[in-house]
Amino acid sequence: MLQIKDLVAGYEMRKKWVAAVDHVSLNVKKDDFLGLAGESGCGKSTLAFSIMGLLKKPGKIKSGSILFKGKDLTKMNNEELRNTRWKDISMVFQSAMNSLNPVMRIGDQIVDSILAHKMVKKEKAYERAKELLKLVNISPDRVNSYPHQLSGGMKQRVMIAMALSLKPSLIIMDEPTTALDVVVQRMIIEEIGEIREKLGFSILFITHDLSLLVEISKKIAIMYAGEIVEIANSQELYSNPLHPYTYGLMSSFPTLVGPLKRSDGIPGRPPDLSQPIEGCRFYDRCSKRMDICRKRHPNLIDMGNNHMVACWLYSGDKNE
Amino acid sequence: MKNSYIAPFFGNKKGMSGLLIITLFVVVAVIAPYISPFNPNEMVDIPLQAPSFAHWLGTNHLGQDLLSRVIWGTRTSLMVGIVTGLLSTIFSMIIGLSAGYFGGVIDEILTTITNIFLVIPGLPLMIVIAAYLKFRGVTPIIIVIAITGWPSGARLLRSQMLSLRNREFVTAARILGEKSTHMIFSEIFPLMLSLVVANFFSAAIYAILGEAALEFLGLGDVNIVTWGTILYWAQNNQALLTGAWWWILAPGLCISVLGAGFALLNFSMDEISNPKLRGR
């Protein structure tokens, strides 16, 4: 359904090019729940914004394509893009607190997304807005509330309702629960799962919280410094992480059960993306680095079982 | 740090043109005796002459050379602008910073006073105060403008103080055991500097326009040479009805351009300290 091919996107700073997303290819199929995990600054939000066509100056898509149902989103003009947005692909943003217009009733904000795309009567749109609120466990008479009258969790539910308003086939969720407390986060994640079962749509779920992702998503892509370094099914990735970065991330969150292991996370910090890097981008922080890693860039290779990894440890042609 | 504050300023076209304008006026004010072609208070030619080679800006009803008067007027106008701007900024700082820093009852009282002065119209108040003053001159004008010019600055500084005071690095300094004076002057103040300077620029604009207005109304000392008094004499001698447009054009332009110079500086300070505002 969504095919990202060799996408290069980033930011044009005073003569410098910061490659936030570098040659990324990714597919989201129908009914997929794809998780995209990575640390801050790894380019995951840039990727999401590129898909939505929301990348603003100095941000820029340099090359590659984003095909949605066969049409290239990067080549659309403004009007076509406007029509595709929200109707086919919608998005739930990170900061629920600031995602709603503070001076408009939430009902009006849901309704205007419907009216921007469909020729329906206003009353009908309001009926729909009420239905949507009910769907996300908010009392329908809240249509007349203003954002400041809602709690953080309710605001994010409103955003989800809004994202559902036109029955899109793909919803991008960019850290939808990061700003929320654990209990609220859990409730919302469960609700998302239930609604997805009911309505059937694909999700691209972006987060830095790998422990959460392993639990909820079908498939996970790990992003590091602008590149995808590993893709696999969640269970497979959890039990058998191949890339040293994935492995490091997996042992970076303390657990609630089992013996207490002391671990040191991943030392160092991600590389400066405004400088060209020849070899592997994880080289500086890698505990298993080899000589070749510094010189040559590893590409994603298929390890079977739908498991792809970009690391010289698993490449046969090491000595080439 | 010094560099990271000042460097963007040199790259800012608006800021640089503002600086250029102000510098130009300052230079003119300093070297007024050397570049002024005539004594500004002497009758040097036939009254009400249009601009010519001999008198670039023409002459007034007493046959005084207007170019010389404008040049000498720069001194007083600029001085009043800067001194008054400084005075109001100091008032604003004392009131705004103490309200923001101490909070509580002190804040409530100071804020209420500020709000009251904020909505009471400034120029009419200036006129009323100036009208009561028995002696006319530059000092009363400075005082009157400074009295009415501080509230908007105080309000801005207070709100910035409030937000900075609650920043974690200030709490950190407090927990580390720093004294209040250290926290205000070493931790908080460096971050307020740009706003204080911006505040000075707007206060200076206010002062320059206020001074011109009061003098135009004859509420200053009409016998000294300033841009405002040139306009006063022009108006009182019906300059326009006699077609002597040159009499009003130059001093007014000078006020506007000087004001714009400060406005440009102010605008660029805003852009630098708040990168969001940078248009391009």
Place this chain on the structure above:
Amino acid sequence: MNDFLKLEGVSMHFPIRKFGKRTRYVHAMDDVSFSLKKGEILSLVGESGSGKTTTARVIAKVYTPTSGNVFVNGNLVSKKMHTSKLKEYRQRVQMIFQDPFSSLNPTKRVRSILSRPFVLYKSMSNSKEIRQAERDVLEVVGLTPTDFYLDKFPHELSGGQRQRVGIARAISVEPDLILADEPTSMLDVSIRLSIMNTLLKLKEERNISYLYITHDLAGARYVSDRIIVMYAGMIMEIGPAEELIQHPLHPYTQLLKRAAPSPETGFNKKKLGYVGEVPSLISPPKACRFSPRCPFAMEKCSKEIPPLYEIGDRKVRCFLYEKSNQENVRFDES
């Protein structure tokens, strides 16, 4: 072992000003009592609005509590302290902040930020001496080469590096107690553990005690000896870390545990369902604050505030554990 820090019935109510009159209060912290031993790491776990940060700030003397007493080393910490006494107190109790971006002054280099503790507490004025002391402390928190970091401004450092500068600043004072207010929550996952490990190392090497504030139950398990669970301004449960997490007594602790992400259990985990939201802290009713959301709520729960019942080395604020109810206790083994 001696209690180094002790809180007795401490409450913090913030007034809401309307027309200058104080009519309503936010009960950010109500009747909080606990103690902390020398060299112990005690975690304060709770969601936002639970009062955990307020507790830390009351201990740090940023806020003056509405009522109750704080004791440090057996001495009462009075509300108004003489300057020299306060300085002595500050030297014992330091703090690490949640947001490494805002807890360092953006206009100052690391070198000048770190010089303050030495000027204030070691009476150093010789710049060479200070520089050497700064190098030593940077070494301890793992920022090497030290001279490289001394010349940096905060905005030139990563979040983790900034947090290390914050830790360096706190330990330069050589405190006995560090209040760590969610020190890892704004950092990248991959470096959280190494910050926690640094804190653990300092505890072992310097016998520093910590009050470690977090919303992450698993993180609390990783670092702490004992855990306090707070909800809506009150302590709900206190107990040794491992025991409390494996066998949570209070229904709220049970909820917290079930809500935490756990890839080990994965999809087969029991669903939470809709469990309501945190109540308003403005003039709350006299009742168990968790009762509106509690699956085990009894009539009594909405009428009075349960006391902290002692069960072995644990304490729990729930009527389920009143003597007469003890037989009916249901443990949630999720």
Place this chain on the structure above:
Amino acid sequence: MRYILRKTGFFFLTLWAAVTLNFIIPRLMPGNPAENLVARFQGQISDKALRAIEIAFGLNVHESMINQYFEYLGNTLRGNFGTSLVYFPTPVIKIIDQSLPWTLGLFGLSTIIGFVIGTLLGIYVAWRRESNVSSVTLVSALFVRSFPYFWFGLILLYIFGFMLGWFPLGGAYSTKTSLNGLSYVISVIHHGFLPALTIIISSLGGWLLTMRNNMISVLVEDYITVAEAKGLKERDIMLKYAARNAILPSITGFAMSLGFIVGGAILTEIVYSYPGMGYILYQSVIGQDYPLMQAIFLMISLSVLLANLVADILYGFIDPRVRE
């Protein structure tokens, strides 16, 4: 409701402050210049009227300050401002009654027009901030804002009144012929056009800059990105999402700017000899007519404060957050 009550409370507090300032200022001045006022009135007006003047300016009164103050407050409340000197023997209140409507009409209308145009331009400049038109507009606004009102008025008067003769040189309506109905209205508009234009253009720059800065701060907010992602039309995003939030600080800033513009309007009236409050204020200053001057200051303050109250209440309607 509570919000409106609070704002009304502040209105009365400020009004009280203005009235009290009026009482204090002459008493603070070294060598009260109002002294010879009484001498000039002596024997010309009734004793009661004379006493009102003495109370207002603190002359020859042997009562305690507090008693004076309350008597003054009473006089003010009853509109008893005394008699004008310049327009002797007309009572001050009558002069105000005649000049206030002119000021309110001219000034009120042109301030609103200036606000609307300036704000719209500010929205445009921020929305198209990459374009050259925006840059030029912005810099021109910086200059226009620094024009002294009276000077700009003089220039307009010279060009359109004196040189081209399109507009009259002063007054509010033609006094030459007897006017009725429509011709009166046309005459009023004809006379008011240049002063109005002066105020509109001079005030517009400030509104433009305020709105532009607010817009740019708002445009980086997340809800703008969300609106874009929702595929709303550009115009809807600009007006319903960006401008509606950006205008809030402008309305609060109204207080600050209004006082400034009122000052400008006074000078404009003087330049155009427009028989409003500003012109009368000027006459009273020249003629040392302190009773008239004080009353006018009070009236101007009252109008500004009322305008502020209206702006505050309006704000409550636009921003739901302050209502409760």
